[in-house]
Amino acid sequence: MTSLTLVRHIAARPAVVFDAITTAEGISSWWGPDDGPVLLAETDVRVGGRFRVRFRMLDGSEHESTGSYIEVLPPERLVMSWRWTEGGEADEGEAESRIEIALRPLSGGTELSFTHCNLQTDASRDSHQSGWSGSLDKLVRRFALQAGEAA
């Protein structure tokens, strides 16, 4: 399994952050890689509920992703499946990922841990179950950068 984890410290209480990531109004305010608009955000925040987000980038391209909620524990934890339904990369295909968001109260705010796990093959799922949860991205970086230097 490959996973990517990003952490942010936010000067806002966990409930505010949880709302920002689960409401259509919240998602419309921050989703996407640039300042292009979110065209559509639908959230049905319960286990099994679906979400859908469509955005347009500044280059004019539109992208849409959908998923369903796997764990919903306000204001601490949110887990969902996630995949591109339009405008993903050609090599992504129907690949499904899993997003895990953990909110931990800090004095003055919240620590948000955001993890994107790639689980689209049996091999990936098996390795996930075998307990490999190390930071694979560090390992990959180390080899890729070293190989790049040697080349």
Next chain:
Amino acid sequence: MENYQRHGLDRVFSALADPTRRAILLQLEQQPGLSVSELARPFSIKLPGVMKHLDVLGDAGLIQRSKVGRTVTVQLAPEPMQEALRWLQKYERFWSASLDRLVSYAEAEEQRLRSAEPLEKER
């Protein structure tokens, strides 16, 4: 140059998911061009086990094996790692930009709430 499709990337990541295979790669990083038997020496598993791991690494394109006479030597192959790195960097950029904006939005919402709330004695 070969273009790695999605399932190729899967093979890379599942090859890396095993600690013995990661240890093999680290060893090759330090000592490129080891023979298979030299490579196997530090591991407690026997040679056939190491060969199986080398097959998985070879299928993922992470190593190259070459035969000189009767000796097979092993080298790291960088392209799959670079492809994997590109995938990670793409999503890191995507999510990082979004999360930065989430931080700004949530902090503004918090300020809005606080200015509307009566003062609390203690938090």
